Amino acid sequence: MPFSQFAAAVTVLVIVAEFTLWRLFRRRVLPICFPHETDSSPLRFFSLTHLRLVAVVHTIFVIAVVLFPASLLW
């Protein structure tokens, strides 16, 4: 198997998994989303927009961490 195929498979797998988890999470969390100022939790940084950003960053992180060493060792 050439590296390009491995890279494509990993990228597709990670994106599909992240997207599926995000959709499931969004569907569940939307009815219990309230304005920021009504939140009395200590972790107030995480709004839905921030969580979406976290999901995107996590996707890029996972793909990069798998593919970078793999490209050197393949």
Next chain:
Amino acid sequence: MLHPKHSALSFPGKDHDEQFCCYFRQHWIRLWYHTMWWVLQMFSILVAGILSFAVLDLQETGSRRMIIAILGALFIFWNMEFLCSFYRYFLTVIIITDRKVHRIKKTLLAVDDHHSIDLWMLQDIVKRQHGVIQNMLKFGTLILEAQESQVRLHFTPRIQEHYALLMHLREKARNIAIQTQRSELLGEK
């Protein structure tokens, strides 16, 4: 902690005459265990990678690629598992209204629990903070006891403030309930 301009906020299970006060999630320490477990898993992949490629120095292409694929799959799987626990943390919320306390607990697929308890019915509100960490980080368990039911709010953050708020709202809710009963009795007469 009370937000009068948001009192009309709606959520599943809310009565039409209830007024939203505030909500909170469990203390961030709840994520600590998952984070530490994730760090341990990532560290074990790193060690396995170093052992395979630096110490054993695998030369055969087939087995080298097999090891890369296995380590990659483990990395992806454990990261997704961690992401699930991270998301789950945001799916447990406690909502305080002027009449009730609602505990909503969900998972991504399987669980969708909603437990609510009337404030005026509460016989006792117990605050439990055991240990140095709970006292340092100001979290603990609130136990709401009514005649036939009990709700335990574990990992309640800023516990002293929430405890005081619940005591205050319980008195208000009791006064409202007494006034309603009185007016109903007078109406009957």
